[in-house]
Amino acid sequence: MRVLCIFLAVVAFLDSPRAARAEDDLKTILEFTRTKYQVPALAAAVVKDGKLIAAGAVGNRVAGRDLPVSVDDRFHLGSDTKAMTATLAGMMVDEGRLRWNSTIQEVLGPLLPGLRPRFANITLRQLLSNTSGLPPDNEEIGRLYFSPDAVDHPPSDWRLKMISNWGSRHDPSIANVGKFQYANLGYVIAGAMIEKASGKPWERLMYERIFVPLGLKTAGLGAQATFGIYDAAVGHRIDSKGKVTPYPWGEAADLPAALGPAGLAHMSIKDFAAWAGWNAGEGKRGPAILKPETLKLLHKPVVEMQVKDPKTGAMKTGSYALGWGLSKFDWSDKPLLTHNGSNGMNFASILIDPDRDLAIVVATNIAGTRADPATLEVMKSLYAKYSK
Template identity: 35%
Template sequence: MSFRLPRPARMIFGLGLAAVGFPAMAAPDPGLQAFLESTVAQVRARNHLPAVAAVVQIDGRIVAETAQGLRANGFAEKVTTGDLWHIGSDTKAMTATMIARLVERGLLRFDETMGEAFPDWAATMDPAMRKVTIVQLLSHTAGLLPVTDDKDLDSVMAIAGPASGGWQVQRANVARAFLSRPPATAVGHFAYSNLGYIIAGAIAEAHTGKPWEQLVAEEVFAPLGMMHSGFGNPALPHAHDQPWGHKPVRGRLVAIDPGSPGSDNPPLIGPAGMISLPLHDWLLFAQDQLDGVHGRGRLLKPETYARLHTVVVAPYALGWGVKPGADGKPDLLTHSGSNGYWLADIRIMPRHDIITLLVTNAGNDAANKAIVEIGKPLRDRLKPFD
């Protein structure tokens, strides 16, 4: 997504999070650590990026990690391995997992239709959209408008109503409006849509009375001990306590003050892409998804992880891009995320118990190129599919 509209300062829910702790640091692999540091340094310099961070975890232990560059171009503060990063659409896997927790509790069903989810206005829905299910929302097969650029967002914001009404009200307004329209794409066919996740978030809110932000904090962050995870820009306005996003201006990347209008997506987009966190917190979530493939995850039953990780229409499952193995279990769970000013990439290889996370505080073409130029040689070195 590349939305550029005003939003309030970053928000973190204080929930007395469980002290699960960060992933263990293994005795580092000196060769892999040196390779990662060198590759990140060369690629960052070649692509003129403000900062890049990367971490590799194998068998539940961090074996290599690095953070290089500046929190904000034009300022002196350097990034650290404990800094927070905006992960954009990589949020979707956490939204899907939160909804799966509600399904296990009996508050939702994966096959629940839009007519059942919003009975008070089911009669006003388009007949085809009334039959769309939560699984179809989460797998981008619901026939919805993609909402992946500024023009699409303008129409969504016009429908959502004023922010003063609250994000829950905005999400409900968006759901009601778009479910009343005929499908924009063929229902059952894959068409990536952030709108599907906004509506899924609205369903969770309607069934629980809690905002999506609180639900994710309670259902995902707290039980996994993700104590430093939150929403929106990771840095405080006008401060260099965390990295800033960057936008291209006349051929160079310019830091965007988190307090400035347009520094992030509007909060109603949250379920589709608004989480920010340190890489060690992200590893806690990634490791739980990996463990879920092996039947030992903390958050969900094995059969529910399998539902999340099973392809609906290639290449997408529920919140994940998936490369399935011969036995149907995933060889790879992956996703990339960006709000236009950041870029994040996650790769989970369950058969080899490998996780790689790559992030940068820029979202331009050079950032996308850098993720490839770091990720491919890193995976070649790890040889996860040999």
């Protein structure tokens, strides 16, 4: 009966004049920002105390076409997927299948003989906090990701082949272990450790352990549009001359499948908000897919970070937890949980204030210099409005 009452209350709110005003206000913010930064589509949603209080989407699924987006359109989340991979790791720890200090050697060593010693001793916690000493993506790592041989292997198998290839030839620099270096390869390795511990592919775990329990019905992996159909906000690239080109389907529409644990999830802005709201609750609300103390541990800072913006040269500071960053903005009174995600064609951003039980998500179907400031501007406006 209590669940029914809550459901009826939510429906009543969504049908109320107050909800309509919130949606209109949000669409006004989104359309102004979308026009200002010339992005094809822009969507955002806000969850407070576990309830969706605002959601909106403006623009088109494909630039230059009259194909309006809706709040049910799927947007690509990029590296915002990392927090989901960290959540799966937390489940394995809760179940005694892994420890935070489980090493690559302990979990994958029997499958991958010949790993170099310092590489083999990297722990799960180091991988998830980007303190393993592994480098950011470089040309050599890129060749592993985009190898033509990858198509001949299931993603789980190719993850192991990439790990073996790299780990048998490279040790992390002693000087870099414990320091923050954003390493997608580290999340690929963490995904493989989760697969070995669970006996299931990472992709299946995402559906069974996160998407289905949290009711994320639009959630999926890979390019967000159905092949041959413009049924989602498809990604776009901008070339050096400013030309915008859509990439709706096929291999070019997303990164290789083996990179899933580092960033290949997609879902609607409302489902993205539901995921964010669950995190904002820090275990106060169901479903109880993690112990509350484990969820809080995922949000706890591990390492200070200073990341140089390659475009402006400015240093971005803050902390990194396990799949989450913590940043103090010039418009926030404290560090907030946040993360950005992009596959080079889309951009998504998430912001969580657990003290206020507030979550904000913003997404667009383009990347680069237009996307980052557009999403940040919307996030700033919504935080100012709903954090009071």
